[in-house]
Amino acid sequence: MAVYTDITDDELAALLADFDLGAPLSFKGIAEGVENSNFLLETETGRYFLTVYEKRVREEDLPFFLGLMRWLGEHGFPSATPIADRRGEILKRVRGKPCALVSFLSGLSVRRPGVAHCREAGMSLAQLHLAGAGFPMRRENDLGQPHWAPMFAGLQAQADALKPGLAAVIGRDLDHLGAAWPKGLPEGVIHADYFPDNVFFQGGKFAAAFDFYFACTDALAYDVAVALNAWCFEPDGSFNITAARALVAGYESVRPLSGAERAALPVLAHGAAMRFFLTRLHDWGATPAGALVKPKDPLEYERKLAIHRASPDLVLFGAAA
Amino acid sequence: MAVYTDITDDELAALLADFDLGAPLSFKGIAEGVENSNFLLETETGRYFLTVYEKRVREEDLPFFLGLMRWLGEHGFPSATPIADRRGEILKRVRGKPCALVSFLSGLSVRRPGVAHCREAGMSLAQLHLAGAGFPMRRENDLGQPHWAPMFAGLQAQADALKPGLAAVIGRDLDHLGAAWPKGLPEGVIHADYFPDNVFFQGGKFAAAFDFYFACTDALAYDVAVALNAWCFEPDGSFNITAARALVAGYESVRPLSGAERAALPVLAHGAAMRFFLTRLHDWGATPAGALVKPKDPLEYERKLAIHRASPDLVLFGAAA
Numbered sequence: 001m002a003v004y005t006d007i008t009d010d011e012l013a014a015l016l017a018d019f020d021l022g023a024p025l026s027f028k029g030i031a032e033g034v035e036n037s038n039f040l041l042e043t044e045t046g047r048y049f050l051t052v053y054e055k056r057v058r059e060e061d062l063p064f065f066l067g068l069m070r071w072l073g074e075h076g077f078p079s080a081t082p083i084a085d086r087r088g089e090i091l092k093r094v095r096g097k098p099c100a101l102v103s104f105l106s107g108l109s110v111r112r113p114g115v116a117h118c119r120e121a122g123m124s125l126a127q128l129h130l131a132g133a134g135f136p137m138r139r140e141n142d143l144g145q146p147h148w149a150p151m152f153a154g155l156q157a158q159a160d161a162l163k164p165g166l167a168a169v170i171g172r173d174l175d176h177l178g179a180a181w182p183k184g185l186p187e188g189v190i191h192a193d194y195f196p197d198n199v200f201f202q203g204g205k206f207a208a209a210f211d212f213y214f215a216c217t218d219a220l221a222y223d224v225a226v227a228l229n230a231w232c233f234e235p236d237g238s239f240n241i242t243a244a245r246a247l248v249a250g251y252e253s254v255r256p257l258s259g260a261e262r263a264a265l266p267v268l269a270h271g272a273a274m275r276f277f278l279t280r281l282h283d284w285g286a287t288p289a290g291a292l293v294k295p296k297d298p299l300e301y302e303r304k305l306a307i308h309r310a311s312p313d314l315v316l317f318g319a320a321a
Numbered sequence: 322m323a324v325y326t327d328i329t330d331d332e333l334a335a336l337l338a339d340f341d342l343g344a345p346l347s348f349k350g351i352a353e354g355v356e357n358s359n360f361l362l363e364t365e366t367g368r369y370f371l372t373v374y375e376k377r378v379r380e381e382d383l384p385f386f387l388g389l390m391r392w393l394g395e396h397g398f399p400s401a402t403p404i405a406d407r408r409g410e411i412l413k414r415v416r417g418k419p420c421a422l423v424s425f426l427s428g429l430s431v432r433r434p435g436v437a438h439c440r441e442a443g444m445s446l447a448q449l450h451l452a453g454a455g456f457p458m459r460r461e462n463d464l465g466q467p468h469w470a471p472m473f474a475g476l477q478a479q480a481d482a483l484k485p486g487l488a489a490v491i492g493r494d495l496d497h498l499g500a501a502w503p504k505g506l507p508e509g510v511i512h513a514d515y516f517p518d519n520v521f522f523q524g525g526k527f528a529a530a531f532d533f534y535f536a537c538t539d540a541l542a543y544d545v546a547v548a549l550n551a552w553c554f555e556p557d558g559s560f561n562i563t564a565a566r567a568l569v570a571g572y573e574s575v576r577p578l579s580g581a582e583r584a585a586l587p588v589l590a591h592g593a594a595m596r597f598f599l600t601r602l603h604d605w606g607a608t609p610a611g612a613l614v615k616p617k618d619p620l621e622y623e624r625k626l627a628i629h630r631a632s633p634d635l636v637l638f639g640a641a642a
Contacts, residue, residue: 028353108345
């Protein structure tokens, strides 16, 4: 939720000189994206977003992200499409940082998704998976299961500071996830961060998805598990089985899950909760006190971990046909 | 440069239910305004800004600010116009805070104004002064000359921390300004913060002015002095006399200065530098280390103070016909 890079009118003019988009009419930093700086740009030809990639995004990953966004746009999935300059380049630079212009998206994110939103979320996630089929690039999930134990190695004291005794519990979770993690599930391009704030609705219907900067190649059902955690918990921490059923049913209306995928959902959801718990635990410790951008609460995902640990069947009930 | 208040889709819908603006299509927090939270809203009927007033703006001043913005719009000055709800109300509430919807403005601020921009700035400031004539409300300038010595009383140690010996120099400045401050100059509505980041250009021409949240009733020539300080110094700290001449000539092409106003410009510019030095000195001390919003550098205005102290005639040279 912050603009980190400040772009002057002169720098913007120099960037736009490479494009055929006309003169700028309006340019505003927007409070979206924790990893990047985002600007809303209006020119004589239309509206665009300018994303400036800050250091947390690795520059070598950008061709994958931008290539995927272009691919999805060409394959009918509503998402921000990168705009090529006169020479066909998508990845540009401004103020010494990599950046890209993408098409403007209309829509609003929902703060508290209802059951109908969850159905749309599931349906659109399956559409994303189908649209991504055939995308020729690969990117390893660098926040996937094999990385969790090494990530946690440096965070044990922080876990115990968050909640005494938590480090040992997480350690046992990691052992369990390592042993039970499914292999051989159908893989493809996954969004890997399909949260309500990365999805736009209009009139209650799915309008577009964005923020593909965690996208990678991994089990498609893992993406469903991430979404179940992100969309189907109530503010009081309880798991909403009706919402989960709607999400899975929406998904399966477009792409039915195999038996193996369905059976794997409990451990995938447990693992997905671990992934977000670990990055939030890391960010929670790394953010200076008094910073305007508050880190997301790691305890939210600690509670989700506890639910999956104690009641893995909940997800299966949610996924029941 | 921050969104302080977070508005959910449900809160936005509840606010819009009082207006005839149609359904929301897009809603983004924008990184503009230090005092307020600003959002760019698109509905079925057009584009608007939503400003949520944070605690630094006094609620009792809002009728003056919003009334002035409406008055200026009705009197041909291009600025954001407040939008009334179905019952004719402009001042609304969201999340328990006062807020207002205003019309969208196109344009870009210039980071490094050239001489031609300074001429436009002067011309548009005079247009603002003429458009504001007859506005029936009054608001005392609570950051005007009588307030500087009391403001500085709590900041002396901070001044010396910024630069050893500075507190004594500022004290002598304040004595001088108190003794020499002009009385009886033509008064009216002034913007009081006519900086390049509060002015939009399009194609090199003035397009609109905004951020009227320091506007008040004071000497019109004081507004010119604020603008001279804000627009006519080079990044290296030197005063650009050519730019100053263009600003004053632009102003006088619309509203000629009286002899008394012209003669007062040196002390007004000295005082205007004091006003921004003092608020920046205050904010510099009040901002926690590590905060994402960096306070503006008080030394920039300390240098401007030094120039006006040493060479008051500079402004007069700039104002020469």
